[in-house]
């Protein structure tokens with residue numbers, strides 16, 4: 001049974017003429033890593049925004065455990081069930097790395113024995129030193145910020161991880177470490193991992209790849225926009 | 232609660248913005264504290280003073296109305312006008328007879344009523360103390376005293392009295408002004424100076440109120456001047472009987488009193504001789520003096536002068552009644568009650584206590600009025616400023632709001648955090664502002680009060696100068712406007728201004744300011760869409 005699925009979803013941005021996504025039906029199962037690929041502007045980030053409930057499909061629906069996420073409390077959904085690593089990180093620049101992580105743990109409302117320790121452990125896992133963990137996000141490099149965003153998404157132990165190019169700013173070695181973490185989460189903790197990526201190294205590690213093809217013209221009627229490929 | 236933790240952290244991480252908000256709130260709080268303290272001290276002074284004063288009231292002729300009636304513009308020559316006015320005056324005065332006054336005393340609002348009669352007489356064998364001549368009067372013979380004093384004081388209400396705007400309150404009907412003012416009281420309560428302690432018996436005892444033998448008390452100055460002792464007798468005579476055998480009355484001195492206040496109560500202006508000197512006041516019982524005036528009226532003869540005015544040789548007297556009320560409210564009720572009981576508009580009901588009390592707190596009251604206006608301006612300007620700062624700061628925090636929403640923080644909680652931040656900043660400002668305000672409000676209030684008093688005193692004294700002739704009217708029961716304003720004991724100082732009331736009001740203002748500030752944040756947050764905020768980063 002899919003934990004998350006897109007059911008014939010179409011989407012366009014208000015004020016634009018062109019569909020970004022058209023009749024998309026993807027399923028995401030627990031314990032697997034998914035790669036969503038496609039050229040720049042194909043709609044990958046848009047897809048993640050829909051999956052994370054930040055916007056609603058114009059047509060079709062998004063199902064979480066077969067329930068329309070529109071019928072769920074979006075805030076509970078976002079703060080507990082899914083962990084999102086945004087393409088632009090969306091960290092609070094005035095807070096330190098560890099504070100950013102703890103904030104998400106606070107918002108989730110979940111119980112933790114020692115939030116700070118847990119946060120520091122996670123930041124260590126993604127390769128941040130203790131010093132970096134206590135630095136304001138503003139003063140961290142792009143790659144370091146990206147890893148804070150990853151630690152934050154993992155911190156409250158969500159069932160689903162939605163990651164928008166989570167390794168885009170990282171060197172290959174660090175990227176491998178991060179991918180190892182994701183694999184482990186999928187295999188050992190039965191998490192569902194959705195990775196948006198341009199990188200062949202990343203899609204190689206995926207169990208399944210969805211490819212988005214950019215749409216041309218004004219809302220064409222063609223039905224099949226995506227290929228399914230078993231990895 | 233992580234919201235509070237976040238709020239505190241957020242305050243310390245964007246210090247400059249919060250310091251700005253804090254400074255504005257601090258200015259508002261300090262100004263508000265001072266303004267409220269001034270208002271409060273005015274209210275407190277009022278309350279305390281009202282608790283202390285015994286509210287008394289008197290019914291008198293409405294002079295203002297009378298003068299309007301006989302205004303120069305109305306037809307008729309000025310001399311007939313004055314004559315008409317005098318006739319009207321005496322008619323109105325007869326309306327204030329004791330019987331009538333006692334009728335109004337039955338009003339339910341009155342808790343006590345007492346009355347007094349006063350008359351002006353000359354001495355026979357005793358001389359009046361006259362401080363106007365620098366020392367005691369040098370007039371020797373009783374007859375010359377009478378004539379010289381009548382020259383000095385003029386004829387009360389006479390043609391040369393200059394009484395166009397200044398209708399005499401007592402002894403109308405053209406009686407002669409004597410050197411001594413004899414006052415007969417109905418009860419010891421009526422002797423307010425003795426009740427308050429400004430006058431005290433220094434030897435002997437009080438006269439008897441039954442009036443059987445004409446007992447009286449005199450001032451120590453008069454006693455010394457005439458070598459009178461307790462037990463001495465004094466003889467007074469009717470100043471209106473200028474021909475034939477003198478009409479004399481004898482009193483026994485049962486006591487001598489000391490007046491701790493300066494002997495001339497009315498300051499400034501002209502003084503009409505000895506009668507204005509309180510040392511020449513002789514106190515007796517109502518019954519005694521009333522008997523004397525009744526006798527005098529019975530034996531009086533009338534004559535017409537060349538202008539056709541009728542003059543009587545009877546001793547002139549004036550009865551006045553004082554109504555005592557439990558509260559100021561009762562006094563106000565009384566004003567309405569007497570109207571329904573038939574008191575015409577030609578009379579007014581006034582309370583010297585309330586008038587003098589109101590005069591005494593006038594500077595404080597005025598200050599309180601200014602404080603209110605000031606407070607409103609400060610709140611308005613401060614409120615607008617805070618709102619503007621918040622509009623700008625919320626734009627800065629747009630991204631933060633978007634992120635918090637994207638990671639699943641409920642709008643309500645985001646808004647709460649912002650409100651808590653503003654609340655903490657505002658209340659820190661309120662606490663500091665209240666402390667500063669409380670510390671400076673007493674000196675500030677007092678110095679503002681001094682200015683206000685100085686201003687009102689100069690206004691009062693210029694009024695006094697304009698009506699200079701009024702100054703000499705200082706007879707018993709007479710309080711002219713000028714006297715009331717120059718002799719007013721203004722409330723000159725406040726002890727403490729900031730009290731719990733003020734603090735509570737400031738807390739209210741703090742909540743109000745927080746609400747103003749927060750409402751903008753709340754409106755913004757309730758309308759945001761995280762995706763829009765995050766995808767339009769500007």
Ligand SMILES: Nc1ncnc2c1ncn2[C@@H]1O[C@H](COP(=O)(O)OP(=O)(O)OP(=O)(O)O)[C@@H](O)[C@H]1O
Nearest residue numbers: 013016020038039040041042043044045046047766
């Ligand atoms: N807020 C927006 N308003 C209007 N159009 C938008 C908005 N955001 C994205 N688009 C458009 O929608 C299309 C899909 O954008 P999206 O960000 O999903 O692409 P992407 O696949 O994530 O690209 P990239 O690989 O560069 O991140 C693009 O053509 C983009 O111009």
Ligand SMILES: [Mg+2]
Nearest residue numbers: 044045087164
């Ligand atoms: Mg993208």
